[in-house]
Amino acid sequence: MFKFQGADILSVNQFDHASIEYLFTIADTMQPYAHRKKRTRVLDGAILGNLFFEPSTRTRVSFGTAFNLLGGHVRETVGLSSSALAKGESLYDTARVLSSYSDIIAMRHPDSGSVAEFAEGSRVPVINGGDGANEHPTQALLDLYTISKEQSSHGKTIDGMHIAMVGDLKYGRTVHSLSKLLSLYKNIKFTFIAPDELAMPSYIIDIVDKAGHQYEITEQLEGNLDADIVYQTRIQQERFPSEEEANKYRGKFRLNQAIYTQHCKSNTVIMHPLPRDSRADANELDNDMNQNPNLAIFRQADNGVLVRMALFATTLGVESILKDHECDVIWHSQKANLGL
Numbered sequence: 368m369f370k371f372q373g374a375d376i377l378s379v380n381q382f383d384h385a386s387i388e389y390l391f392t393i394a395d396t397m398q399p400y401a402h403r404k405k406r407t408r409v410l411d412g413a414i415l416g417n418l419f420f421e422p423s424t425r426t427r428v429s430f431g432t433a434f435n436l437l438g439g440h441v442r443e444t445v446g447l448s449s450s451a452l453a454k455g456e457s458l459y460d461t462a463r464v465l466s467s468y469s470d471i472i473a474m475r476h477p478d479s480g481s482v483a484e485f486a487e488g489s490r491v492p493v494i495n496g497g498d499g500a501n502e503h504p505t506q507a508l509l510d511l512y513t514i515s516k517e518q519s520s521h522g523k524t525i526d527g528m529h530i531a532m533v534g535d536l537k538y539g540r541t542v543h544s545l546s547k548l549l550s551l552y553k554n555i556k557f558t559f560i561a562p563d564e565l566a567m568p569s570y571i572i573d574i575v576d577k578a579g580h581q582y583e584i585t586e587q588l589e590g591n592l593d594a595d596i597v598y599q600t601r602i603q604q605e606r607f608p609s610e611e612e613a614n615k616y617r618g619k620f621r622l623n624q625a626i627y628t629q630h631c632k633s634n635t636v637i638m639h640p641l642p643r644d645s646r647a648d649a650n651e652l653d654n655d656m657n658q659n660p661n662l663a664i665f666r667q668a669d670n671g672v673l674v675r676m677a678l679f680a681t682t683l684g685v686e687s688i689l690k691d692h693e694c695d696v697i698w699h700s701q702k703a704n705l706g707l
């Protein structure tokens with residue numbers, strides 16, 4: 368099994384089936400803390416260096432929240448232009464310096480391979496929060512955790528499931544990492560729905576194929592959505608050569624309640640790593656699905672905190688002593704008349 372303590376988390380390639388199941392067991396134990404039933408101060412005094420050199424809402428804030436919920440402190444650097452990287456400092460030098468200020472580092476960067484390069488100079492574990500079009504391992508872990516919970520709520524398992532991945536499968540790093548993780552399970556059926564130009568890269572198809580799973584590649588949305596999970600994605604405009612190029616594909620594969628009713632199964636679960644592009648010319652996942660109980664996107668985002676808490680606890684070696692540092696929550700943060 369993968370040894371989490373002291374490890375960099377750079378790619379889903381590091382994990383085997385047993386390691387993932389172990390991590391998910393730890394994620395389950397984080398629920399009372401994430402849901403503010405109890406507090407733990409197990410990381411009191413520890414510092415997370417949260418370095419985000421590319422835009423982010425969920426990953427950046429949920430890394431910080433996860434660390435805070437374990438009792439640790441968070442120091443953030445946001446944006447390339449506000450760091451010394453903009454003055455030509457190397458990733459190695461930045462890592463040598465910032466890792467002496469931190470106990471663990473989470474990092475997002477626009478270039479593929481950049482987080483691994485940074486990790487070479489770091490004296491503390493580094494967690495990849497997304498490196499260009501390459502990988503987003505923590506997103507894949509939280510996606511898989513969500514799939515496991517959603518499947519279980521319908522009396523099903525990950526083994527034997529059918530997933531349809533939709534949209535920008537070329538530049539969407541989350542679907543690359545998730546396909547690799549799902550390949551560790553048994554008898555999965557993949558339907559890859561994308562324009563030819565944005566098709567799933569062949570090296571990912573090879574991994575799926577070599578692991579013995581069924582797969583279909585199609586440009587057609589209608590008729591291909593009767594899956595257990597439909598995983599919608601955004602056109603990753605920031606990775607295209609130009610905005611005009613991205614505009615050719617924007618809004619091509621929209622999901623809304625009418626399409627769901629016509630083409631999905633009655634309990635097909637809809638996922639999306641978020642952000643969904645809600646502008647009128649894109650709108651890949653319409654707001655008219657917000658009340659559909661099978662829309663799992665916000666449960667998915669919530670699960671990000673649990674999985675990232677589990678990663679911090681395991682890489683820092685405290686997952687077995689959370690309760691020793693437990694205390695009560697003495698405030699009430701629930702809004703009155705909650706309508707959501």
Ligand code: CP
Pocket residue numbers: 422423424425426427497506640641642
């Ligand atoms: N899913 C995800 O990576 O979201 P952010 O870009 O907001 O971090």
